[in-house]
Amino acid sequence: MASGVPPGGAADLTAFRLTNLILGNHKGVPALEMALVGGVFEMLVDCFIALTGGDMAPCIDGRPIEIGSAVRVRAGQRLELGVAATGCFAYLGVAGGFEASESLGSFSTYVEGGIGGFSGRALQAGDVLRGLEPKSTPEVGAPAAEEHAELCSPPSVLRFTRGPQIEYFNARSYRQFTVTAYRVSPRSNRMGYRLEGPVPDIEPVERTRDTGSGPTDVIEEGNAVGSIQIAGGTEVICLGRDCGTSGAYAKIGCIIGADVSRMAQLAPGSEFRFEEVDRAGALEALDRQAEALDRVRHRSGELTRLSAGLAA
Amino acid sequence: MSGVSLAPEPRVTWCGEEYLIAHLSANFGLYSAASALRLQHAVEQTELGEAIIDSIPGWCSLLLRFDSRLPVTDDAEEIVLGVIAAAEKQTVEFESRLITLPVSYGDDFGPDLDFVAQANEMSVREAVERLQEVQFAGMVSFTPGMANCMWLDSKNALSAPKYSSPRTYTPLGTVGLGGSSIALYSVPSPGGFQMVGRLAVPVYSPDPVLPPFEKSPTLISPGDRLVLASVDAEEFEEIGNAVAEGHYEFDIQPGRCRLDGKDLSWT
Numbered sequence: 001m002a003s004g005v006p007p008g009g010a011a012d013l014t015a016f017r018l019t020n021l022i023l024g025n026h027k028g029v030p031a032l033e034m035a036l037v038g039g040v041f042e043m044l045v046d047c048f049i050a051l052t053g054g055d056m057a058p059c060i061d062g063r064p065i066e067i068g069s070a071v072r073v074r075a076g077q078r079l080e081l082g083v084a085a086t087g088c089f090a091y092l093g094v095a096g097g098f099e100a101s102e103s104l105g106s107f108s109t110y111v112e113g114g115i116g117g118f119s120g121r122a123l124q125a126g127d128v129l130r131g132l133e134p135k136s137t138p139e140v141g142a143p144a145a146e147e148h149a150e151l152c153s154p155p156s157v158l159r160f161t162r163g164p165q166i167e168y169f170n171a172r173s174y175r176q177f178t179v180t181a182y183r184v185s186p187r188s189n190r191m192g193y194r195l196e197g198p199v200p201d202i203e204p205v206e207r208t209r210d211t212g213s214g215p216t217d218v219i220e221e222g223n224a225v226g227s228i229q230i231a232g233g234t235e236v237i238c239l240g241r242d243c244g245t246s247g248a249y250a251k252i253g254c255i256i257g258a259d260v261s262r263m264a265q266l267a268p269g270s271e272f273r274f275e276e277v278d279r280a281g282a283l284e285a286l287d288r289q290a291e292a293l294d295r296v297r298h299r300s301g302e303l304t305r306l307s308a309g310l311a312a
Numbered sequence: 313m314s315g316v317s318l319a320p321e322p323r324v325t326w327c328g329e330e331y332l333i334a335h336l337s338a339n340f341g342l343y344s345a346a347s348a349l350r351l352q353h354a355v356e357q358t359e360l361g362e363a364i365i366d367s368i369p370g371w372c373s374l375l376l377r378f379d380s381r382l383p384v385t386d387d388a389e390e391i392v393l394g395v396i397a398a399a400e401k402q403t404v405e406f407e408s409r410l411i412t413l414p415v416s417y418g419d420d421f422g423p424d425l426d427f428v429a430q431a432n433e434m435s436v437r438e439a440v441e442r443l444q445e446v447q448f449a450g451m452v453s454f455t456p457g458m459a460n461c462m463w464l465d466s467k468n469a470l471s472a473p474k475y476s477s478p479r480t481y482t483p484l485g486t487v488g489l490g491g492s493s494i495a496l497y498s499v500p501s502p503g504g505f506q507m508v509g510r511l512a513v514p515v516y517s518p519d520p521v522l523p524p525f526e527k528s529p530t531l532i533s534p535g536d537r538l539v540l541a542s543v544d545a546e547e548f549e550e551i552g553n554a555v556a557e558g559h560y561e562f563d564i565q566p567g568r569c570r571l572d573g574k575d576l577s578w579t
Binding site (some may be wrong): 003004103160163167219222223244247255257260279 | 458
């Protein structure tokens with residue numbers, strides 16, 4: 001980030017982790033991220049796949065398959081994914097993980113910077129994705145349906161901590177900010193989520209000539225992923241994982257880590273509201289997510305041990 | 313305009329559980345920018361160092377990103393404020409190379425140069441001379457490798473308002489002026505700075521063809537000094553060809569910045 005490269009990574013980090021846990025993969029091996037719309041994939045070899053995150057009504061040769069579980073597919077079969085009926089970002093994982101290029105410690109594609117993932121760009125029709133050697137044979141079934149519902153369903157609330165420029169907003173407008181419903185604008189992407197809803201009133205803040213001339217201008221500073229900034233005093237924008245690493249707009253708050261992932265399941269048009277927590281609350285939310293993922297990890301590990309025992 | 317004041321600096325604020333931002337000052341200037349770099353180096357030396365994943369110096373602030381699972385981060389506010397209080401009495405040195413980058417000023421590459429000269433009540437020639445005075449790249453941020461600079465000597469500084477409505481597109485390599493800051497657009501991006509010229513060389517390269525990009529896709533590091541040297545159209549083309557053929561040699565001189573209390577010096 002110190003060189004202007006955003007942190008990147010899966011928009012819904014939790015859904016991405018869940019895909020790999022279901023498949024018994026090594027931590028952090030590449031999966032395919034799809035936003036709003038899926039695609040058609042032809043299997044060139046027999047393998048196990050898993051889908052998590054947004055529900056794009058996946059079908060194998062026309063037969064619906066479950067999301068949040070490992071599915072055995074054979075060479076020649078076609079996986080079809082449509083428009084996300086619920087959620088927004090979906091992850092397609094394969095046992096072993098996909099082959100992808102690593103850049104600056106991440107396999108994710110940073111399209112604006114042309115790095116990482118598959119040739120530093122979004123996939124195109126005709127691209128061939130290769131799989132890596134699987135660590136183990138995953139258990140076919142639904143070992144994570146409950147956790148998938150808990151972790152990957154679209155949220156109705158995003159929790160945040162108070163921002164560094166809270167003084168720009170008076171008590172009344174701050175209160176309004178925490179009770180109003182906001183809607184995700186179609187002009188949203190991995191860089192930022194623009195919101196439709198009331199813009200908090202701006203208090204006239206004492207300025208120096210260096211602050212800038214706009215009502216919410218501040219001296220350029222680093223941007224935390226999840227920052228809720230009020231751009232130009234007219235627009236509420238939540239910064240995503242591919243955000244500019246610095247900015248010069250006042251921030252009313254910052255969405256907690258656990259909910260930055262959940263934000264990824266808010267499709268354009270979805271409504272939610274904000275709820276303030278402190279850092280302890282943010283850490284607790286992260287612990288809860290980790291516990292749910294641990295349950296899947298243990299179950300997956302036990303099944304692997306069991307099947308290894310049977311094989312021996 | 314009277315109004316509320318922001319809480320006094322220094323102050324630290326958690327942004328979620330992973331990021332902490334320290335505001336050092338409300339004064340834009342070389343000392344504030346260097347102080348942010350000093351804090352960056354000093355915090356790394358504390359017990360918090362092992363928990364730091366990333367840090368972004370701002371003009372008057374430092375944003376730290378931690379591995380929030382480490383218990384030491386529970387004490388981050390206290391530790392950072394302690395470091396800030398002690399820093400003014402300490403001497404810190406950090407790398408500050410002197411990098412000369414060729415720039416073609418004006419014409420199609422710098423359509424706003426005339427406006428900038430007028431805004432500063434000087435001739436275009438004088439403006440270009442000022443633009444070639446040494447810059448301090450205090451921030452490398454926004455897009456990969458994008459350097460934000462201020463004049464090392466503020467008496468050389470030019471100043472111009474930003475676009476009232478930002479452009480949706482700024483060509484790769486544009487040298488922009490907004491307020492008294494220079495920005496080098498490392499990738500095509502939206503932008504609001506006045507366009508005064510175009511770099512003949514890349515400052516961001518995801519494919520490491522040229523030697524300075526072998527270790528990092530970004531050329532400039534926070535703390536480096538830059539000279540944006542004027543070249544004519546013919547030289548601009550020659551340099552561009554050398555870059556494309558992979559044999560351009562960047563002019564990078566080693567150097568260090570020393571911040572002793574409030575005194576800045578370079579060696």
